[in-house]
Amino acid sequence: MRALLNIFAFLVCGLGLGYCSADYSMQQGLATVSVRNGPWITWPSAGSATADPYTRAHFAAHGHLPLTAFEAVSFRANSDQQGQLLDQDCEYVVEGRAFNARWWSLTAYNTDRTLMENPAERHSFNSRNIVFSGQGEFQISLARDPRPGNWLPLAASGGFQLTLRLYNPDADIKNNLQAVSVPVIKKVACS
Amino acid sequence: MRRLLYWCVATLLLAVVVHLFVVIFVPGVDTGQKLAQMEAAGEVNKLHQIAAKDTHQVLLTEPSPDLRYAFCKFDIRTRPLMIEGSVPPGYWSVSVYGETGSNVYTLNDRQAGVQKLQLMIVTEDEPFDDEARPENTIIVRVPTASGLVLFRALVSDRSQEELVESHLAASKCGLRPVQQAAG
Secondary structure, X not given: OHHHHHHXXXXXXHHHHHHHHHHXXXXXXXXXXXXXXXXEEEOXXXXXXXXXXXXXXXXXXXXXXXXXXXXXEEEEEOEOOOOOEOEOXXXXXXXXXXXXXXXXXEEEEEOOOOXXXXXXXXXXXXXOOOOEOOOOEEEEEEEOOOOOOEEEEOOOOOEEEEEEEEEEEXXXXXXXXXXXXXXXXXXXXXX | OHHHHHHHHHHXXXXXXXXXXXXXXXXXXXXXXXXXXXXXXXXXXXXXXXXXXXXXXXXXXOOOOOEEEEEEEEEOOOOOEEEEEEOOOOOEEEEEEEOXXXXXXXXXXHHHOOOEEEEEXXXXXXXXXXXXXXXXXXXXXXXXXXXXXXXXXXXXOHHHHHHHHHHHHHOEEEEOOHHHHHO
């Protein structure tokens, strides 16, 4: 009986530990293969033929078809500046400056990486259609109800994530992802 | 005590094996499923536009709403694939992915520098006479006989939607005709 219990514990712990550690390293990114910049994370070798297994796994696990860093760099955030998970029951302001890239976009997704359904059919702003408030500075409000300026509607309750894509970025972005002036994500209030 | 140590080491070894198995093999299954969905959505070796609504959510993971997409799931076991891209004004790119979802090749509108771009896709191990290459055609060698070509075109505001979609509709994907292949 004791031997059976040992085998059971061995299988449960071994399988669980192996699966959970793999899932965590694929989803959250190991420090050796991903770069964190504030609440944002990026995978420098995405799309590259020489990408490490964890980067490949991260993108392949969702059937994602990545571009190489030469073509586009993408940052993803699922928490605010304080490290709290983004929540559609709250309101946020995203503040940043224009990037040294041919064009860029900021998009809100559900946690399953689908676009949020909303009556305005607005899911993103890009460098061509966003309203800048100063010398290349911008502010985007994320809230359920309309807000003046750049407003991205939040839909149902639950978490969400933001993806920032910089297309044909300048060398200073590609070479120093940690120093990119990524937007600040501030929580305003929660309902 | 020795027995406990034995079980701990065995558990860790099992965890390492499971960890490596999940990282190396499971994502390939997920990519295969995604490519199979695309194959089911339209004929192989033919270009299909992805509608701005609806199918976005199924065929592409984390689609950019600022882009319009068209894809061609290819199988070049018998003949090379010919791609003709109609390049709209503004950002445009064509990417070739292998069957594991790795990005084999990407070219954007600025690099192409033309309004009509021709690509020929052949497998790496296929003997190919470079002199038989059609004029003004870029040869892309891929590691696997099946994969995916994906066009991305920027729609920075809704007024451009029709123009960009007409360029994607004018693009083509198909196996190289037999007589050309023989020549």
